[in-house]
Amino acid sequence: MTRRNGILSQYGITTGSGQNFTLNGTKRCSLSHYGKNVLYGKSLQSATPSPEAPSDIVHSLNPCISIGGKNLLKNNAGSGTTRGVTRTTDGDGVTTLTGTVTGTGTILTVNTVSLPAGVYKFSAVGWENAPANAGRVYLYINNVNKxxxxxxxxxxxxxxxTLTAQSEVKVNLVGQKDAVFEGLQLGFQIEAGQTFTGFEPYRICSLETELTLRAIPMEATYDDPDYTADGVKWAADSIDLISGVITRKIGVxxxxGSESFSFASTKTSGQRGFCHILNSSVTRNNADILCRATHMEAVNNHSASQSSFYNQYKLNMVSYNMLNIYFYLDSxxxxxxxxxxxxxxxxxxxGSPVTVYYLLPQPTTESLTSPSLATFEGVSYVNVYGDQTLAHGVASGVRGRVE
Incomplete structure (x- = not known):
């Protein structure tokens, strides 16, 4: 049974059994992976909040899913003349060189592309037709000539x-003095895998999803983070770029002011605060539920001495067979x-409601749905990426080739 709720279906591609998909409903394709296939949310809060100075929490909003052909290298050479050689680059990324090199040096810079760890095939199609003294094509990985x-x-x-980690790959052509180019056509390509499968133009289009991926930072002792960035553990919503399944881990x-509250005063040393029961069916007994809030600092530790919270504006969320939000306020x-x-x-x-983001006791799932978009005519491979400034895992992708 085919499934139309995945990322690929947004581009007229239908996934089915055996990890196959149909391109524009006609051609059967086999699906393979490179890089990560999950995009995680992230969040930013610019300042420690207080009731007098709330601080908004910005989450990953409308992450962009892009689709392209097998060629991962965009030719940005454009048109112009360098060292006596005139270059013209057409809409398919094929560059034509004409002229005599007046001095040894770079006559063509293709582009720099960021690629995840994996094995790729680089092709300089047409370079074998260049004159013997033409010069050399250089390929740099992280600015080192390889x-x-x-x-x-x-x-x-x-x-x-072969890349062992996320890397910057750059390509340029150094012409040798007095080399003569007579309409030499060059097509540059990087594709996943070890086999050259023919040149295809670089193609890409994007779909901006209408969804939000939330995340909250966790305590250092938290043992099940979705990812760690800059030494901080995060629990996050995520989207699987292959299946289109969105996993929600962060509640909001x-x-x-219409909510029910009780006054909790279980400590003999003073008041504890206002308690709002968010979920009465939680089964995580005596477990800290981490959170982040807009109007007050989150304490995230129900076992600490409550007296340390007096005469402060704090917030805590805990579970005693119920999911509780505790507000600690002055006097x-x-x-x-x-x-x-x-x-x-x-x-x-x-217009600035008190908002609390917290780790759900159990994740929930949903499926992405968006209008279909046509793929590029003539493109036999499909690469799907996720990219967003506030998202984690941007080097994501899947690849399929028409059989």
């Missing part, structure tokens, strides 16, 4: 690249519950 290709090195015009509660009195609710209502009316 390959040099002269016209005589025919087999090296199709070089296997926006207060408007709490039982009669202050109504005043607190009025304050919540006022924040909501002002």
């Amino acid at each position: 390959f040099m290709m002269s016209p005589a090195d025919t087999q090296n015009s199709y070089t296997v690249i 509660k926006t207060f408007d 709490l009195k039982t009669s202050a519950v109504a005043d607190f609710k009025d304050w919540l209502a006022a924040q909501n009316t002002a």
Whole structure:
């Protein structure tokens, strides 16, 4: 049974059994992977919040899913004249060189592309037809020269690249003085795998999804993060670029003052705060549920001495067979519950509601749905990427070749 709720289906590609998909509903393709296939959310909060100075939390919004052909290298050479050689680059990324090199040096810079770890085939199609003294094609990995290709090195015009980590790959052509180019046509290509399968133009289009991927930073002791970035562990929503399944791990509660609250005063040393029961069916007993809030700092530790929270604006979320949000405020009195609710209502009316983001007791899933887009005519491979400034795992992709 075919499935139309995945990322690929947004481009007229239908996934089915055996990890096959249909391109534009007509051609059968086999699916293979390179890089990561999951895109995670992330969030930013620019300052420590307080009731007087709330700090918004910005999440990954509308991550962009891009689709392209097998050629991962965009030719940005354009048109112009360098060292006596005139270059013209057509819409398919094929560059034509004409003229005599006046001095040894770079006459063509193709582009720099960022690639995830994996094995790739680099091709300089047409370079074998260059004059013997034409010069060399250079391929740099992270600004280090890794390959040099002269016209005589025919087999090296199709070089296997093995990357052990995310890397920047750059290509340029150094012409040799007095070399004569008479309409030499060059097509540069990087494709996944070890086999050259013919030149195809670089093609890409993008779909901006209408979804938000949330995330919250976790304590250093948290043992099940979705990823770690800059030493910080994160729990995050995610989207599988192959299946289109969105996994939600982060819940959100926006207060408007209509909620029910109880006054908790279990500590003999003073008041504990206002408690709002968010979910009465949680089974995680005595477990910290980490959170992030817009109007007050999150404590995220129910086992700490509660007296340290007095005369401060703090927030905590814990689970005692129920999912509770505790607000610790100045000089709490039982009669202050109504005043607190009025304050919540006022924040909501002002357009800045008190909002809490927290780790769900159990993840939920949903499927991405968006309008179909046509793929590029003539493209026999499909690469799918996820990219967003605030998203983690941007070097994501899957690849399929028409059989």
